[in-house]
Amino acid sequence: MKNILVLLIFLLLSLNACKQADLQQQLEACHAELLEKSQEQEILQIETPLVHTVYLKIREDISPENLAGLIEGVKTLNQIQGVKHLKTGTFENLGDERALAEYGLVLQMEFQSEADYRSYQQDSIHLAFKKNAGPLLAGPPATYDFIKK
Structure with a gap:
C-alpha cells in the first residue's frame, strides 16, 4: 500500500512537471511570435518612408450617396501596386480654430x-x-508629402 502511495505521488509530480514544461514551451512560442510581429512592424516603418497626404474640398451640395461613392473611390487606390497603409476620413470638427475645415475629406x-x-x-x-x-x-486638392524621420 505504501509503495502504491509513493508511486501515485511520483506520478502526480511527474504529470505536474510535464504540464509546466508544456506551459514553458507555449510561453516561449508566444514570445517568439511577438518578437517576429514586432520586427515585421519595424520593417514596415522602414520600408515606407514617403507619406503622401491629399486634402479634398467637397462640394457643399454633395449628396450622402455621392460622398459614400467618393470614399469608396478613394479605397480603390489601395489596389495600386506600391500604395501602402491607405487611410481616409471626413473632417471632424473638434472646435479648433486652426483646423482645415474647408477640406471635407x-x-x-x-x-x-x-x-x-x-x-x-x-x-x-x-x-x-x-x-x-x-x-x-469644390476646388483643386491640396497635397502634403513628407519623409518619415
Whole structure:
C-alpha cells in the first residue's frame, strides 16, 4: 500500500512537471511570435518612408450617396501596386480654430520610394479616380508629402 502511495505521488509530480514544461514551451512560442510581429512592424516603418497626404474640398451640395461613392473611390487606390497603409476620413470638427475645415475629406498613403509614388501618379486606377472625383470637388486638392524621420 505504501509503495502504491509513493508511486501515485511520483506520478502526480511527474504529470505536474510535464504540464509546466508544456506551459514553458507555449510561453516561449508566444514570445517568439511577438518578437517576429514586432520586427515585421519595424520593417514596415522602414520600408515606407514617403507619406503622401491629399486634402479634398467637397462640394457643399454633395449628396450622402455621392460622398459614400467618393470614399469608396478613394479605397480603390489601395489596389495600386506600391500604395501602402491607405487611410481616409471626413473632417471632424473638434472646435479648433486652426483646423482645415474647408477640406471635407482627407486621404493618406505611404510609399517605399519616390519611384513608387511616381508610378502611382500615372496608374490608370488613380487617373480614373481623379476623373470621377472632379465633379464632386469644390476646388483643386491640396497635397502634403513628407519623409518619415
